[in-house]
Amino acid sequence: MSNTPSDAAGAVGMDAATATAALDLSTSRQLAGRSVRPVGLGCMNLNHGYSHFLSDDDAVALVRTALDEGVDHFDTATLYGAGHNEEVVGRALGSRRQDVLLASKGGLVGGPERGIDGRPESLHRQVDASLRRLGTDFIDLYYLHRLDPQVPVEDSAGALSEMIQAGKIGAYGLSEVSGATLERAHAVHPVAAVQNEYSLWTRNPEWGLLDACRRTGTTLVAFSPLGRGFLTGTLEDPAALPAEDLRHRMPRFTAENYPANLALLEPFRAEADRLGTTPAALSIAWILAQGTDVVAIPGTTSAAHLAEDRSAEQVILTADDLARIDAIINQETVHGHRYAEAQRKSIDTEEPPAG
Numbered sequence: 001m002s003n004t005p006s007d008a009a010g011a012v013g014m015d016a017a018t019a020t021a022a023l024d025l026s027t028s029r030q031l032a033g034r035s036v037r038p039v040g041l042g043c044m045n046l047n048h049g050y051s052h053f054l055s056d057d058d059a060v061a062l063v064r065t066a067l068d069e070g071v072d073h074f075d076t077a078t079l080y081g082a083g084h085n086e087e088v089v090g091r092a093l094g095s096r097r098q099d100v101l102l103a104s105k106g107g108l109v110g111g112p113e114r115g116i117d118g119r120p121e122s123l124h125r126q127v128d129a130s131l132r133r134l135g136t137d138f139i140d141l142y143y144l145h146r147l148d149p150q151v152p153v154e155d156s157a158g159a160l161s162e163m164i165q166a167g168k169i170g171a172y173g174l175s176e177v178s179g180a181t182l183e184r185a186h187a188v189h190p191v192a193a194v195q196n197e198y199s200l201w202t203r204n205p206e207w208g209l210l211d212a213c214r215r216t217g218t219t220l221v222a223f224s225p226l227g228r229g230f231l232t233g234t235l236e237d238p239a240a241l242p243a244e245d246l247r248h249r250m251p252r253f254t255a256e257n258y259p260a261n262l263a264l265l266e267p268f269r270a271e272a273d274r275l276g277t278t279p280a281a282l283s284i285a286w287i288l289a290q291g292t293d294v295v296a297i298p299g300t301t302s303a304a305h306l307a308e309d310r311s312a313e314q315v316i317l318t319a320d321d322l323a324r325i326d327a328i329i330n331q332e333t334v335h336g337h338r339y340a341e342a343q344r345k346s347i348d349t350e351e352p353p354a355g
Contacts, residue, residue, distance in 0.1 A: 025288040026313040029295050031073065031219045032141040032171035032192040036101050038288050038295055039310050040073030041066050042223055043089050045299035048080035050229075051242040054301050056088055063092035065303050067100070069310065075195075075221070075297045076134075077105035077145055078126050083133050090134035101140045103221075104130045105175060105195075107156065108145035108346075116346060118148030120159030127163050142169040143195055147177055147348040153185045161189035173221070176347040179212030186216045195297075196349055198222035200231060200268075200286055200329040201252070201261075202338050207350040213293065222287045225296040228253075231283040231329075232305075233265050249343070251336035260335040267328050277315050280305070284312035286325055 028035040044050075046059040054062065063074065076089045086104060093100065106126035107118045127142060142163070144156050153174075160172035171192035174185060185191050194213060198205045198220065205213075205220060213220050228247055229235045238253040247253045252261055265279070272282040280298075287296045298309045317325075331352055339347065 025285055025315060025317075027292065029219070029292055031101060031221070031295055032103075032173075034101055034140070036073040036295060037070060037310075038313050039071070039284060040075060040101075040221075040295060040297045041071050041306070042297035042299035043074055043076045043085055044080045045301050046080075046088060047085055049246050051245040052301065056091075059088045059301075060092040062301065062303060062306070063089060066306055067093070067096055069307070071306075071310070072099065073101045073103070073295065073297065075103045075223075077108070077143075078130055079105070079108045079110050079145060082110045083129065086130055086133035090136065093134075093136075097136055102134065102136065103141040103143065103173075103193075104134065104139055105143040105145035106130065107143075107148060116146045116148045118144055118146075118151040118153075118156040120155055120162075123156060123159045124163065127168055131168065138168065138170065140170045141173055141192060142171075143173040143175045143193070145175050146346050147174070147181060153177075153181050154188050157185040157188040157191075164189070173218075175223075176349055177209070178348050178350050179208035179210075181348050182209065182212045182216060182218060186218070191216060191218050193219045193221050195221040195223055197224045197338065198287060198294075199225045199227045200283055200325065201227045201331075201334045203331045204338075204349045204351075207353060209350065210290075214291075218293075220291075220294045222294060222296045225284050225287045225298050226280055226309075227283070230261065230265075231268075231279055233269055233279040236262070249340050250338065251340060252334065252338060254336065257336035264329050264333060268325070271321075271325055271328065275315065275317075275321065277311065278308055280308050281312040281315055282325070284309055285315035285317055286322065288312060289317050289322060 025038055029038055047053045074089060076085050106123055108116055147153055163169045173191060173193035173195060175195040182191055182194055196205050226232055238247055238258055241247060251257055269279050272279045284296050300306050
């Protein structure tokens with residue numbers, strides 16, 4: 001890379017204690033009691049949510065390529081492909097299952113029973129079903145995929161704690177929650193991780209969750225660190241995406257908002273060029289620079305993009321670099337909410353500060 005290290009204490013969300021360490025983005029990080037690479041693999045893209053999915057055989061091949069290249073953190077969920085994603089990931093890991101941190105999620109289901117269900121009895125059933133689909137007797141990290149507004153988080157956390165005691169899961173986490181919810185759950189049983197959307201264009205964790213994670217010793221797992229493809233700089237026209245692609249329902253990708261967002265990419269791409277990297281790798285490097293207690297799980301269906309994402313671990317960012325990037329893409333410069341109104345009802349994350 002063309003730049004050299006310097007004091008990075010100016011990074012968003014980074015305190016003085018983590019600033020120096022965060023300069024080496026290749027250093028392993030702690031998650032659910034074990035060391036993992038800073039960049040894992042979010043497996044949703046294989047067969048859920050977006051479009052241009054892989055066949056099962058090709059999806060297995062991609063996961064095994066990731067294994068061969070040193071990825072040691074794989075993330076799936078009950079929701080993805082109505083359980084089929086777990087089956088594919090389990091098949092791909094096979095005899096190498098013990099070499100990785102395997103994470104899954106429950107409490108948000110698809111199919112005929114689609115909806116949020118954080119009841120203890122439901123979580124017990126879902127964990128057992130996930131174990132069967134994954135072909136394993138132990139899941140390292142299991143998340144409550146969404147907070148059930150009808151069930152106190154303490155009840156859901158208690159059920160997940162019971163499954164830790166039973167030896168079915170190693171640790172539990174929460175997804176798309178606020179700092180206040182994290183601390184309530186943590187009072188029942190320590191929360192290993194919170195998996196929330198976090199990227200240059202989605203800053204919600206900075207409005208309370210990151211501080212709560214640091215108070216509780218909880219790792220932040222950033223999903224969609226590439227802004228659902230936006231930050232790769234390769235999505236010119238969302239209208240051309242297949243009809244089933246979930247981005248059609250997201251305000252930032254509408255014909256009203258996307259042209260203004262697209263205009264942000266030219267100066268951002270110039271920064272990536274200046275630093276000798278790509279927009280995708282720079283976006284993930286920015287996430288990793290927020291602290292050594294943050295890991296990223298970009299998703300992809302491409303072996304080439306997998307390698308590009310992992311190259312973020314080699315990017316060097318100074319405090320000045322981070323400030324320049326922050327000034328280009330941030331909550332104030334992005335147009336549109338990250339979710340449509342109906343989707344917002346299913347999340348518990350902090351909203352932008354007033355004023």
